Amino acid sequence: MSAAVGIFSASKQDGLKKNGRNNNEEAREExxxxxxxxxxxxxxxxxxxxxxxxxxxxxxxPKLKPEKELDLGPPLSLKEQLEKDKDDESLRRxxxxxxxxxxxxALGEMEAAEVKIERLSIVCQGRPDIVLPIPFVSNPxxxxxxxxxxxxxxxxxxxxxxxxxxxxxxYTNTVWKTGVKVEKTKVxxxxxxxxxxxxxxxxxxxxTPSGLFARGSYSATTKLVDDDxxxxxxxxxxxxxxxxxxxxxx
Numbered sequence: 344m345s346a347a348v349g350i351f352s353a354s355k356q357d358g359l360k361k362n363g364r365n366n367n368e369e370a371r372e373e374x375x376x377x378x379x380x381x382x383x384x385x386x387x388x389x390x391x392x393x394x395x396x397x398x399x400x401x402x403x404x405p406k407l408k409p410e411k412e413l414d415l416g417p418p419l420s421l422k423e424q425l426e427k428d429k430d431d432e433s434l435r436r437x438x439x440x441x442x443x444x445x446x447x448x449a450l451g452e453m454e455a456a457e458v459k460i461e462r463l464s465i466v467c468q469g470r471p472d473i474v475l476p477i478p479f480v481s482n483p484x485x486x487x488x489x490x491x492x493x494x495x496x497x498x499x500x501x502x503x504x505x506x507x508x509x510x511x512x513x514y515t516n517t518v519w520k521t522g523v524k525v526e527k528t529k530v531x532x533x534x535x536x537x538x539x540x541x542x543x544x545x546x547x548x549x550x551t552p553s554g555l556f557a558r559g560s561y562s563a564t565t566k567l568v569d570d571d572x573x574x575x576x577x578x579x580x581x582x583x584x585x586x587x588x589x590x591x592x593x
Contacts, residue, residue: 506537
């Protein structure tokens with residue numbers, strides 16, 4: 344019995360020793376893997392830092408930057424630009440293709456374009472045009488105009504351009520009801536050359552909302568702005584939508 348116990352004890356100890364060696368080997372392998380991963384991660388970080396430093400060095404390198412900014416010369420008015428090469432037939436034709444028909448009498452010595460709103464009106468089928476006052480004076484206590492619910496209308500405006508070409512002229516209109524924005528419209532009108540005759544533009548036809556909740560007072564902002572952000576029209580006003588047209592406009 345004691346011999347059997349001794350053999351079992353010896354076998355158990357051998358097994359524990361083998362398990363201990365296996366565990367130690369696995370721990371060493373795991374440690375090697377962790378060390379290798381740590382080294383690889385550090386190398387990757389160092390490479391990224393080097394790349395970033397190279398980019399910064401390129402940005403800061405004065406040899407890669409121009410010694411001076413490109414000099415485009417003094418700005419010229421459109422009239423000066425057109426008259427500058429009037430004896431060069433090819434350049435003259437190229438400018439005509441680029442600018443279209445330019446009324447020389449509408450050109451001045453100013454460099455910046457000037458847009459003047461001549462007429463602003465709301466066109467409703469079967470109704471007299473609602474002509475809005477220009478220049479416009481905002482009055483928050485009164486409505487600028489009244490529209491009937493469910494009626495079809497369109498905005499029509501005329502404007503003149505002088506001195507220079509106005510580029511990227513766009514119309515924006517934003518409407519609020521009880522402080523909540525209910526509509527925003529933005530329309531690119533285009534690029535216009537100077538001329539004495541006014542340009543006339545009509546927006547697409549729209550329909551006023553209808554129903555009990557649509558009626559009431561609205562506030563709105565209408566703008567005409569070019570692609571440089573210069574505003575030629577900026578008006579804040581109030582209008583109403585009612586069940587019927589006002590009797591004084593019948």
